[in-house]
Amino acid sequence: xxxxxxxxxxxxxxxxxxxxxxxxxxxxxxxxxxxxxxxxxxxxxxxxxxxxxxxxxxxxxxxxxxxxxxxxxxxxxxxxxxxxxxxxxxxxxxxxxxxxxxxxxxxxxxxxxxxxxxxxxxxxxxxxxxxxxxxxxxxxxxxxxxxxxxxxxxxxxxxxxxxxxxxxxxxxxxxxxxxxxxxxxxxxxxxxxxxxxxxxxxxxxxxxxxxxxxxxxxxxxxxxxxxxxxxxxxxxxxxxxxxxxxxxxxxxxxxxxxxxxxxxxxxxxxxxxxxxxxxxx
Amino acid sequence: xxxxxxxxxxxxxxxxxxxxxxxxxxxxxxxxxxxxxxxxxxxxxxxxxxxxxxxxxxxxxxxxxxxxxxxxxxxxxxxxxxxxxxxxxxxxxxxxxxxxxxxxxxxxxxxxxxxxxxxxxxxxxxxxxxxxxxxxxxxxxxxxxxxxxxxxxxxxxxxxxxxxxxxxxxxxxxxxxxxxxxxxxxxxxxxxxxxxxxxxxxxxxxxxxxxxxxxxxxxxxxxxxxxxxxxxxxxxxxxxxxxxxxxxxxxxxxxxxxxxxxxxxxxxxxxxxxxxxxxxxxxxxxxxxxxxxxxxxxxxxxxxxxxxxxxxxxxxxxx
Numbered sequence: 001x002x003x004x005x006x007x008x009x010x011x012x013x014x015x016x017x018x019x020x021x022x023x024x025x026x027x028x029x030x031x032x033x034x035x036x037x038x039x040x041x042x043x044x045x046x047x048x049x050x051x052x053x054x055x056x057x058x059x060x061x062x063x064x065x066x067x068x069x070x071x072x073x074x075x076x077x078x079x080x081x082x083x084x085x086x087x088x089x090x091x092x093x094x095x096x097x098x099x100x101x102x103x104x105x106x107x108x109x110x111x112x113x114x115x116x117x118x119x120x121x122x123x124x125x126x127x128x129x130x131x132x133x134x135x136x137x138x139x140x141x142x143x144x145x146x147x148x149x150x151x152x153x154x155x156x157x158x159x160x161x162x163x164x165x166x167x168x169x170x171x172x173x174x175x176x177x178x179x180x181x182x183x184x185x186x187x188x189x190x191x192x193x194x195x196x197x198x199x200x201x202x203x204x205x206x207x208x209x210x211x212x213x214x215x216x217x218x219x220x221x222x223x224x225x226x227x228x229x230x231x232x233x234x235x236x237x238x239x240x241x242x243x244x245x246x247x248x249x250x251x252x253x254x255x256x257x258x259x260x261x262x263x264x265x266x267x268x269x270x271x272x273x274x275x276x277x278x279x280x281x
Numbered sequence: 282x283x284x285x286x287x288x289x290x291x292x293x294x295x296x297x298x299x300x301x302x303x304x305x306x307x308x309x310x311x312x313x314x315x316x317x318x319x320x321x322x323x324x325x326x327x328x329x330x331x332x333x334x335x336x337x338x339x340x341x342x343x344x345x346x347x348x349x350x351x352x353x354x355x356x357x358x359x360x361x362x363x364x365x366x367x368x369x370x371x372x373x374x375x376x377x378x379x380x381x382x383x384x385x386x387x388x389x390x391x392x393x394x395x396x397x398x399x400x401x402x403x404x405x406x407x408x409x410x411x412x413x414x415x416x417x418x419x420x421x422x423x424x425x426x427x428x429x430x431x432x433x434x435x436x437x438x439x440x441x442x443x444x445x446x447x448x449x450x451x452x453x454x455x456x457x458x459x460x461x462x463x464x465x466x467x468x469x470x471x472x473x474x475x476x477x478x479x480x481x482x483x484x485x486x487x488x489x490x491x492x493x494x495x496x497x498x499x500x501x502x503x504x505x506x507x508x509x510x511x512x513x514x515x516x517x518x519x520x521x522x523x524x525x526x527x528x529x530x531x532x533x534x535x536x537x538x539x540x541x542x543x544x545x546x547x548x549x550x551x552x553x554x555x556x557x558x559x560x561x562x563x564x565x566x567x568x569x570x571x572x573x574x575x576x577x578x579x580x581x582x583x584x585x586x587x588x589x590x591x592x593x594x595x596x597x598x599x600x
Contacts, residue, residue, distance in 0.1 A: 015351070015353070015361065015364055015365065016364060016393060018358075018360065018361050020393070021360075021361070021364055021392075021393060022360065024390075024391075024392070024393035025391045025392070025393070027390075028387065028390035028391040028392075028393075029391060031387070031390060032376070032379075032387050032390070032391075035383075035387070036378050036379075039378075040378075111373075111374070111377050112370075112372050112373075112374055113374045113375065113376055113377060114374075115340070115370055115372070115374045116368075116370070116374035116375070116376070116435075118340075119338070119339075119363055119366075119368055120363065120391035120392070121360060121361070121363040121364040121391070121392060121393075122360055122363075123359075123360040124359075124360075126360075279340070280339070280340060280341070280342060281296075281335070281340070281341050281342070
């Protein structure tokens, strides 16, 4: 054994005040997630970029070049423009799933390492909250990476018209909703259900999230127009439409912000209480 | 008497809800763990040991009862109390995405250490638990024994007032067990208070200062291993294998053998508590034959904690 003076079990550390300890633990846990992100930056880039790159490349480069019509009568340029917002929404939602839900499913169901994470000196619900913040930060990072692809790859011009006030408030709110959704899924889904998570939740969320079409264009499919309102991704993509592009109709801002904040609060509540119930019996 | 670091009173955990009937996992137990001691909870699987550790480490909310740990009300302020406890759980909960060193470094960060301090302490701890060569290896590459030692290092890194270990040697090979006990012994020498659960009576006997014997959610006995063994009041235990009606034979042996004071049928054999005297075995064989049974085998042992457990519950510790 190594004799030490710095690590002597007798010299117990003094109990630190709750607030100080909670803050340090929260930042420590967040630091862990960010450290791992840095460590696996290539994997992060691949999983973030490949899907939007293919999407934008096929729909807005290959299709117009091959003379196929996407985007209805209004033309390829309009489609490319409105797809920018859809791709941003997708990037953020995927980060919520990949940065929060999938690791949590593993940590709860396979490695059980979450049991150690919740022994960090902070309330258990704050460990859940920290995961949402991880999802938020990675979502924002994902959106920043994807934006140039959506704006530069299309063969037809993309008409950007950036409203900074909307963009800078909407992006973090969208990231919060995605992170909180990730926490809900991460605490409810068992490892063997992961394939179902994709087919039953992720695909409907993204295909019916007004990513490929503005919500107002659904007027001719009225039942769908109302049904998709239950999908939080709709408000993200509509919000990015309001924030980024010109000449495409979008939902009123109060509806976008109201719905996103409502979904964020609901998912946070379900996610955090679900998290606590799973680790404390 | 040393100061109590943990004081739990009336601790009860009832699992209810769902279609199955309520399960009383821990039933109204009191605990007092003294500073610097190794305290063992010994009992078979399902005795309530892990639930007890779960309650003492904030993972299980007691249905009733109070827990004071280092002066903090653990039930009311679990998040604050986590600063005072170090936990080595039954399963490997190391951070799979990180190396050995990083596991310790980030644990230090969770507990508010600066990066520099956490790194210095991590370097010291990998040495202490003999994992220096594995420092930069992924924790996925560790053997069970190495992972267990790393979890001990992690659990003591923030200098907890109490180190909890839930079945620390279960599933380890003999060599890893010895290595782990060496580390725990060193910690004990440094004054670390340790509470552990085990169903290995030899370990409880050899390493624990005090042992609480648990079964069905109750603490049946609590004392030093020597006192517990002395409590049987027997110099020797004779284990009798015989054919025939064993309960009847057990009665016959207690009545017919001079110096025998108790017999229990456990696992198809009779455990006979006897005074340490000469000429005992022929007397047992004679008494058995007089009762119409034929003895197949006799073995004589010193009383162990297992004998204490059998004495208290009428069954042995093995599942």
